[in-house]
Amino acid sequence: xxxxxxxxxxxxxxxxxxxxxxxxxxxxxxxxxxxxxxxxxxxxxxxxxxxxxxxxxxxxxxxxxxxxxxxxxxxxxxxxxxxxxxxxxxxxxxxxxxxxxxxxxxxxxxxxxxxxxxxxxxxxxxxxxxxxxxxxxxxxxxxxxxxxxxxxxxxxxxxxxxxxxxxxxxxxxxxxxxxxxxxxxxxxxxxxxxxxxxxxxxxxxxxxxxxxxxxxxxxxxxxxxxxxxxxxxxxxxxxxxxxxxxxxxxxxxxxxxxxxxxxxxxxxxxxxxxxxxxxxxxxxxxxxxxxxxxxxxxxxxxxxxxxxxxxxxxxxxxxxxxxxxxxxxxxxxxxxxxxxxxxxxxxxxxxxxxxxxxxxxxxxxxxxxxxxxxxxxxxxxxxxxxxxxxxxxxxxxxxxxxxxxxxxxxxxxxxxxxxxxxxxxxxxxxxxxxxxxxxxxxxxxxxxxxxxxxxxxxxxxxxxxxxxxxxxxxxxxxxxxxxxxxxxxxxxxxxxxxxxxxxxxxxxxxxxxxxxxxxxxxxxxxxxxxxxxxxxxxxxxxxxxxxxxxxxxxxxxxxxxxxxxxxxxxxxxxxxxxxxxxxxxxxxxxxxxxxxxxxxxxxxxxxxxxxxxxxxxxxxxxxxxxxxxxxxxxxxxxxxxxxxxxxxxxxxxxxxxxxxxx
Amino acid sequence: xxxxxxxxxxxxxxxxxxxxxxxxxxxxxxxxxxxxxxxxxxxxxxxxxxxxxxxxxxxxxxxxxxxxxxxxxxxxxxxxxxxxxxxxxxxxxxxxxxxxxxxxxxxxxxxxxxxxxxxxxxxxxxxxxxxxxxxxxxxxxxxxxxxxxxxxxxxxxxxxxxxxxxxxxxxxxxxxxxxxxxxxxxxxxxxxxxxxxxxxxxxxxxxxxxxxxxxxxxxxxxxxxxxxxxxxxxxxxxxxxxxxxxxxxxxxxxxxxxxxxxxxxxxxxxxxxxxxxxxxxxxxxxxxxxxxxxxxxxxxxxxxxxxxxxxxx
Numbered sequence: 001x002x003x004x005x006x007x008x009x010x011x012x013x014x015x016x017x018x019x020x021x022x023x024x025x026x027x028x029x030x031x032x033x034x035x036x037x038x039x040x041x042x043x044x045x046x047x048x049x050x051x052x053x054x055x056x057x058x059x060x061x062x063x064x065x066x067x068x069x070x071x072x073x074x075x076x077x078x079x080x081x082x083x084x085x086x087x088x089x090x091x092x093x094x095x096x097x098x099x100x101x102x103x104x105x106x107x108x109x110x111x112x113x114x115x116x117x118x119x120x121x122x123x124x125x126x127x128x129x130x131x132x133x134x135x136x137x138x139x140x141x142x143x144x145x146x147x148x149x150x151x152x153x154x155x156x157x158x159x160x161x162x163x164x165x166x167x168x169x170x171x172x173x174x175x176x177x178x179x180x181x182x183x184x185x186x187x188x189x190x191x192x193x194x195x196x197x198x199x200x201x202x203x204x205x206x207x208x209x210x211x212x213x214x215x216x217x218x219x220x221x222x223x224x225x226x227x228x229x230x231x232x233x234x235x236x237x238x239x240x241x242x243x244x245x246x247x248x249x250x251x252x253x254x255x256x257x258x259x260x261x262x263x264x265x266x267x268x269x270x271x272x273x274x275x276x277x278x279x280x281x282x283x284x285x286x287x288x289x290x291x292x293x294x295x296x297x298x299x300x301x302x303x304x305x306x307x308x309x310x311x312x313x314x315x316x317x318x319x320x321x322x323x324x325x326x327x328x329x330x331x332x333x334x335x336x337x338x339x340x341x342x343x344x345x346x347x348x349x350x351x352x353x354x355x356x357x358x359x360x361x362x363x364x365x366x367x368x369x370x371x372x373x374x375x376x377x378x379x380x381x382x383x384x385x386x387x388x389x390x391x392x393x394x395x396x397x398x399x400x401x402x403x404x405x406x407x408x409x410x411x412x413x414x415x416x417x418x419x420x421x422x423x424x425x426x427x428x429x430x431x432x433x434x435x436x437x438x439x440x441x442x443x444x445x446x447x448x449x450x451x452x453x454x455x456x457x458x459x460x461x462x463x464x465x466x467x468x469x470x471x472x473x474x475x476x477x478x479x480x481x482x483x484x485x486x487x488x489x490x491x492x493x494x495x496x497x498x499x500x501x502x503x504x505x506x507x508x509x510x511x512x513x514x515x516x517x518x519x520x521x522x523x524x525x526x527x528x529x530x531x532x533x534x535x536x537x538x539x540x541x542x543x544x545x546x547x548x549x550x551x552x553x554x555x556x557x558x559x560x561x562x563x564x565x566x567x568x569x570x571x572x573x574x575x576x577x578x579x580x581x582x583x584x585x586x587x588x589x590x591x592x593x594x595x596x597x598x599x600x601x602x603x604x605x606x607x608x609x610x611x612x613x614x615x616x617x618x619x620x621x622x623x624x625x626x627x628x629x630x631x632x633x634x635x636x637x638x639x640x641x642x643x644x645x646x647x648x649x650x651x652x653x654x655x656x657x658x659x660x661x662x
Numbered sequence: 663x664x665x666x667x668x669x670x671x672x673x674x675x676x677x678x679x680x681x682x683x684x685x686x687x688x689x690x691x692x693x694x695x696x697x698x699x700x701x702x703x704x705x706x707x708x709x710x711x712x713x714x715x716x717x718x719x720x721x722x723x724x725x726x727x728x729x730x731x732x733x734x735x736x737x738x739x740x741x742x743x744x745x746x747x748x749x750x751x752x753x754x755x756x757x758x759x760x761x762x763x764x765x766x767x768x769x770x771x772x773x774x775x776x777x778x779x780x781x782x783x784x785x786x787x788x789x790x791x792x793x794x795x796x797x798x799x800x801x802x803x804x805x806x807x808x809x810x811x812x813x814x815x816x817x818x819x820x821x822x823x824x825x826x827x828x829x830x831x832x833x834x835x836x837x838x839x840x841x842x843x844x845x846x847x848x849x850x851x852x853x854x855x856x857x858x859x860x861x862x863x864x865x866x867x868x869x870x871x872x873x874x875x876x877x878x879x880x881x882x883x884x885x886x887x888x889x890x891x892x893x894x895x896x897x898x899x900x901x902x903x904x905x906x907x908x909x910x911x912x913x914x915x916x917x918x919x920x921x922x923x924x925x926x927x928x929x930x931x932x933x934x935x936x937x938x939x940x941x942x943x944x945x946x947x948x949x950x951x952x953x954x955x956x957x958x959x960x961x962x963x964x965x966x967x968x969x970x971x972x973x974x975x
Contacts, residue, residue: 529753545880
């Protein structure tokens with residue numbers, strides 16, 4: 001494909017998603033129009049993959065300049081870092097769209113369905129604009145569109161007081177974050193002649209220390225809000241469960257990754273690292289998000305909320321890698337820095353694959369059993385074998401078990417922690433290897449959590465009549481999940497296919513680095529491990545066995561019932577008990593009637609888990625904002641003389657300022 | 663030649679695993695002044711189980727039948743990482759200790775799923791308790807290994823063992839003692855021995871591993887039991903390889919090999935005797951004291967990692 005063809009493919013991608021699909025859906029209401037729209041979106045995404053692969057290999061950098069058509073300078077360009085994220089968006093969105101084509105037909109009534117597809121198309125477009133933006137304004141425009149369209153997708157799904165409240169919180173936090181991102185861009189303005197990405201890169205080298213720190217902090221907070229770093233994660237478990245499953249898959253699988261893109265773009269590409277406290281700050285945020293994310297996840301039994309908290313955890317793991325990389329950069333160890341960066345970027349890609357797979361699995365479950373409450377599920381593996389198997393692969397991947405993709409990136413992160421011991425700085429030399437323990441604890445707890453999720457939802461006996469009647473998902477939905485599962489296993493066994501181009505991306509982002517040896521080791525050792533395990537498993541199952549179906553012994557009862565199985569809440573009880581300080585449960589036990597405490601007719605038990613962030617961090621902040629607004633309201637008297645006075649005072653002060661400056 | 667030796671090492675760990683369990687059981691019997699069963703009894707039990715028919719709950723899925731095979735495959739693969747007779751193993755020069763630990767996690771993950779697929783309360787109870795113990799044991803396990811790896815400047819087990827062999831026995835540092843302490847505690851927790859779990863109990867209040875495997879029978883149970891034996895043997899062999907490797911031979915001399923084999927069994931016998939003594943002398947910890955036990959192991963392993971900074975120069 002020549003450079004011209006690449007450019008044409010890029011234009012095709014943008015125009016189909018931005019214009020063609022919405023126009024077709026608005027003009028024609030027949031179901032064939034929706035089928036055409038899905039086919040067009042898929043074709044556009046394949047074009048996106050082609051463009052991304054070209055850009056990833058550094059062969060062509062298509063640049064689309066719209067500056068004459070827009071009031072601000074607005075251009076899109078695909079350099080290797082953009083190409084990596086474009087590849088992530090395009091490849092992950094293909095199976096999700098395939099799944100959605102069937103899911104929305106089954107679970108949404110007509111007028112909503114049309115709007116869902118229009119917003120879906122724009123949502124993809126906005127994320128592509130963000131990761132390929134060539135100027136600050138293009139980035140911010142895409143960033144804002146992404147927030148608004150995703151909020152619209154949540155609102156299309158239904159209308160209730162709670163939903164509007166949660167969307168309000170989502171929009172509020174996203175705009176606070178967007179303000180910080182905008183600040184990070186505008187802080188460049190005094191030093192850079194424009195907000196072109198290349199100009200900012202040049203300016204980044206010569207920034208004074210204070211400005212560097214301010215830019216870093218703005219980017220850290222702004223992108224951290226989008227990524228869902230604790231304590232900025234508040235919107236995440238609220239917004240994700242409300243969206244329809246394919247949209248949740250896009251939000252958690254891809255939208256969070258645009259924040260990682262932005263953060264990598266700022267800290268590595270523009271600033272090229274910084275003092276060591278940058279690294280420690282990111283490392284701390286990653287460790288806290290990882291640990292608290294997985295602990296909150298274990299306590300959940302609503303599948304989508306649980307998965308949302310796991311997104312917080314995995315973003316934490318990604319930030320652990322990024323922080324390690326920054327720390328190595330400040331200690332002048334570029335080779336190790338590139339290893340940690342490669343680990344973080346690979347985990348970003350892996351998380352996009354397995355987390356969207358998990359959310360699609362949740363969609364298939366809710367379609368089949370009409371609930372995603374784990375306490376109502378069970379026995380689905382027998383009823384939905386394909387969905388169950390793909391879900392199991394996703395569980396193994398997110399836990400980071402060998403032969404699945406999550407392991408590769410976690411292994412690289414572990415090895416970069418271990419590499420910290422070669423540094424000469426004593427503090428880094430101690431902190432980085434200790435992070436092995438933190439990541440191991442996160443991994444162990446994640447394993448406990450996903451044993452619970454898969455075991456309770458898919459194994460054992462069904463816990464409700466709905467789960468008992470569940471049937472396998474339709475073919476397109478299964479095709480979507482199977483594609484994602486196949487990608488997870490492929491990267492898990494042959495990691496070289498992604499690691500090789502990632503190494504050159506690392507070299508491009510971190511000057512002076514080479515090929516980290518670890519990336520070669522893992523690509524060599526994993527196929528051997530897979531061969532040994534598979535060989536032994538085949539030997540173990542090969543001998544012919546006689547099997548007999550016998551009901552599980554009921555300890556003297558005639559039959560076991562599903563109520564005798566461990567529930568999700570029961571399974572997580574030991575861990576919740578040990579980490580009881582993290583949860584702060586409020587329990588309420590009510591016995592009625594109250595005058596007979598020993599012979600109650602009804603007992604109701606309620607345990608409410610409020611995260612302490614809302615109470616002790618957000619509440620005071622919100623109250624002080626409201627207090628400030630109340631104070632400012634006194635200025636608004638409605639009296640025209642007062643307003644004239646304000647104008648006069650403003651004029652006088654401006655004139656005085658001008659005089660003073662001269 | 664080397665490949666034959668490496669394969670022999672894997673077979674040694676896999677085939678001697680029931681013997682290790684038998685000897686520990688016999689040692690406990692002797693300490694408790696019972697006659698005890700023959701040390702070969704675990705073999706007879708495996709053969710018996712492999713011949714029997716398998717009972718499968720009608721509500722279970724394919725996972726129930728696949729889990730023991732995956733457990734066995736991952737455990738045998740982990741056994742291929744441990745240097746026993748010379749400073750290398752089938753996978754020891756390629757894979758590192760992170761892969762080893764996560765292979766054991768893979769095995770455990772599938773065993774827990776199999777337990778939940780049985781559909782009874784005991785499987786869930788065992789899996790839930792195992793989840794607690796294993797999630798807390800992972801950090802001290804990796805940190806303890808990392809401390810030794812930092813001293814040796816390499817992460818592959820073969821490299822670590824080769825480095826240790828070059829050291830003088832009397833140059834043992836604080837790091838080694840701390841790492842050995844934490845890894846020994848982790849070994850007891852990971853293999854389900856006292857004081858964390860009681861391998862001989864069938865009392866629902868106390869059992870962890872036995873609760874998980876309660877629904878298994880016939881060849882599946884044989885695979886589960888054999889895997890548990892392999893895991894115990896490989897953890898003990900790992901302790902020997904990391905902390906007492908002296909005596910390992912070079913692959914060229916057959917006399918050296920024979921001596922290394924004898925020495926290995928002598929070292930293993932000491933560890934097995936220790937396990938028997940601990941099992942006879944200690945009571946099982948209450949369920950919620952196990953996190954404290956593993957917390958101590960974590961703290962000790964973290965200290966080991968911190969002390970590497972002082973020792974290295």
